[in-house]
Ligand code: GRG
């Protein structure tokens with residue numbers, strides 16, 4: 001049987017293939033369709049949606065299909081005087097949207113439009129006495145926000161504005177006996193939360209706090225018979241865990257504990273091969289979120305023709321190299 005050459009992976013022709021051009025058209029059509037029902041219902045997520053859609057385009061090698069100035073000027077209109085960004089123009093700032101705004105500007109090599117002091121002061125101001133982070137002025141605490149703060153400040157070269165040692169010890173206090181992490185101390189292990197904690201520990205050079213074999217075991221047990229990954233025991237597989245679980249396995253160097261071939265097949269089976277886009281499970285409706293995580297997962301799996309993505313920063317490796325090595 002004909003195989004595409006790859007030193008570690010075999011992609012049999014009958015596995016189906018990534019319909020790249022259809023996905024590009026799908027993302028571009030969603031970006032334009034701003035006032036249909038779903039877009040209105042999801043309006044508060046527009047900044048995250050921009051990150052998912054534009055990162056997907058970049059991984060597919062088609063970022064040049066969008067108008068950079070239009071995107072950058074819209075992003076800057078979403079910034080609040082506090083330095084944080086809202087999900088859309090006129091919305092309250094939140095750390096979630098602030099990371100997406102910074103990530104999109106990084107994709108376009110436009111971080112220079114930012115008032116870095118203002119943005120980094122906003123993020124640093126969300127750190128609490130115990131080292132944890134709140135998501136906004138209302139105070140909800142979650143390890144998601146620890147990851148976001150650390151990722152964002154690292155991209156902006158301002159990790160020194162927070163107490164990194166306390167931030168790390170708070171994350172470690174959310175570690176469970178099964179090797180995983182929850183959203184607050186004692187919270188149940190969940191793959192999304194594990195990505196956040198492992199990512200934050202990776203960025204701060206603190207992975208020694210993780211029992212890699214124990215966590216690797218929990219993570220590789222997320223692969224179900226059909227090849228997809230779930231987010232917790234007994235749950236259904238979902239394409240987005242191809243990101244949350246797989247990136248974590250890569251960061252702790254245990255990715256060889258799952259079947260990459262079976263996972264590739266599961267993701268490809270979730271494509272709408274006619275109209276583009278990827279869904280959470282085969283035959284469900286597609287959305288930009290799962291399209292991003294499907295393509296990002298395939299990138300982590302070294303699927304041919306895709307840009308490589310960094311498992312900790314969730315940005316293309318060439319963007320990360322530009323930020324940290326100036327090339
Ligand atoms: C830059 C990639 C990136 C992320 C930014 C927001 C964030 C940081 C991370 C979110 C991590 C997280 C908690 C992801 C999980 C999302 C999800 C699918 C939740 C659903 O969980 P359940 O348990 O659903 O309700 P299932 O049925 O899948 O268990």
Ligand code: ZN
Nearest residue numbers: 238239240280
């Ligand atoms: Zn999902």
